[in-house]
Amino acid sequence: MRIVDVSKIENAVRELSIETNRFLGEDIKSALEQSLDKEETETGREVIGQIIENSRIAGEEGIPICQDTGFAIVFLEIGQDVRLSGDNLKDAVNRGISRGYREGYMRKSILRDPLTNPVNTGDNTPAVIHTEIVPGETVKVTLMPKGGGAENMSRLGMLKPSDGLEGIRSFVVETVELAGANACPPVIVGVGIGGTFDYVTLLSKKALLRKIGQRNEDPGIAKLEREWLKEVNSLGIGPGGFGGRITALELFIEVFPRHIATLPVAVNIQCNAARAGTKII
Amino acid sequence: MNRIRIEAPLRDEIVSQLRAGDRVLLSGPVYTARDAAHKILTDLIAKGKPLPFPIRGAVIYYTGPSPAPPGKIIGSAGPTTSYRMDTFTPMLLKAGLKATIGKGPRSDEVREAMKRYRAIYLGATGGAAALISRSIVEAEVIAFGELGTEAIRRLTVREMPLVVIDDCYGNDLYAIAREKRIQ
Numbered sequence: 001m002r003i004v005d006v007s008k009i010e011n012a013v014r015e016l017s018i019e020t021n022r023f024l025g026e027d028i029k030s031a032l033e034q035s036l037d038k039e040e041t042e043t044g045r046e047v048i049g050q051i052i053e054n055s056r057i058a059g060e061e062g063i064p065i066c067q068d069t070g071f072a073i074v075f076l077e078i079g080q081d082v083r084l085s086g087d088n089l090k091d092a093v094n095r096g097i098s099r100g101y102r103e104g105y106m107r108k109s110i111l112r113d114p115l116t117n118p119v120n121t122g123d124n125t126p127a128v129i130h131t132e133i134v135p136g137e138t139v140k141v142t143l144m145p146k147g148g149g150a151e152n153m154s155r156l157g158m159l160k161p162s163d164g165l166e167g168i169r170s171f172v173v174e175t176v177e178l179a180g181a182n183a184c185p186p187v188i189v190g191v192g193i194g195g196t197f198d199y200v201t202l203l204s205k206k207a208l209l210r211k212i213g214q215r216n217e218d219p220g221i222a223k224l225e226r227e228w229l230k231e232v233n234s235l236g237i238g239p240g241g242f243g244g245r246i247t248a249l250e251l252f253i254e255v256f257p258r259h260i261a262t263l264p265v266a267v268n269i270q271c272n273a274a275r276a277g278t279k280i281i
Numbered sequence: 282m283n284r285i286r287i288e289a290p291l292r293d294e295i296v297s298q299l300r301a302g303d304r305v306l307l308s309g310p311v312y313t314a315r316d317a318a319h320k321i322l323t324d325l326i327a328k329g330k331p332l333p334f335p336i337r338g339a340v341i342y343y344t345g346p347s348p349a350p351p352g353k354i355i356g357s358a359g360p361t362t363s364y365r366m367d368t369f370t371p372m373l374l375k376a377g378l379k380a381t382i383g384k385g386p387r388s389d390e391v392r393e394a395m396k397r398y399r400a401i402y403l404g405a406t407g408g409a410a411a412l413i414s415r416s417i418v419e420a421e422v423i424a425f426g427e428l429g430t431e432a433i434r435r436l437t438v439r440e441m442p443l444v445v446i447d448d449c450y451g452n453d454l455y456a457i458a459r460e461k462r463i464q
Contacts, residue, residue, distance in 0.1 A: 106347060
């Protein structure tokens, strides 16, 4: 058994709040650079160039790559041989977000009452926290700041089993088409298939945690990822939605067994400011 | 690269020369407003009260910037999705607003109103918020400071890179892009 003080988790969350919002991942940057050769339209290439240049400026100026520094989504994988000590875990995570967002001059976008009262919580808390107990004696902390524009364009479909693969494919492609320019293309498409109403959406979000080019280990699913990405990139939406080939940089699929009566599909759209980072304690 | 330089406040002669797909560099005053500020602005118009900035020829930018770090005038300031402001936009266009800046398609009502009142819709690159903030040379909260990031700011921009999405003739760049599906 290993004892981990939750203050270490708090600090990791604080650092990730600043790092993920200021620096675009190397995999995204290199995917953008490679996409410059594939994009035929002049405006499309210009937009991709702006996004690459943007990440350089953000690092240089110490400001976030996107003004929408998102809802903080925290994934915790806690080894079952770890005992957490110190304060309440949830409070520690939220303190990490609060400190990171305030000290890093990130935008605070969370309203306390979702219905009527537009009062900002002031520090971008609370985070949405997904906790999983896994084998081992480490704690893996992942932060994904998720912007509102792309999240609004995400969809859940409780399809009929008879809709089959074709039904899933058309639901995915239609979602990207409906998202259009709203989701800040080139986007990354996270697809969840199977499980339940709630679980399929988590699958689609977890799909977005993969690095660009990291295919599903199942060769059949990996083939679908390549095919559907190609199809999405024939929609003509293009960078910024101004027209062109590169509508999506990547498409990831995560699957889970399903009930005989259901075929849940979730598509979580990620904008080009695709931010996520991990620290292992 | 071929860019058309335009200056705010916008005059009808300039607006009528622009076409969907044109790339422009905008300079001059631009007012920020998003969901909450739009509600207040249209309530003021409905009550016949004065607006906090001159609306004739004005340009509104849909953005909620991140806080300015010490020594800077503003943080990152990219566009937010425009359709949320669609309900309020025709009333502002009627009052003399000449251009809006955001991302994503507008409603039929907004596009009709742009034709009727001779106005345009400009697209900024979503995700290029730090790059865009470099074109902002002055920033000042002029109204509704209690709204925080959603307050109305008067920005002075210099050569802000934009694309004409909707011109005042009813052409829409997103529709044009959709028709040109890639084979």
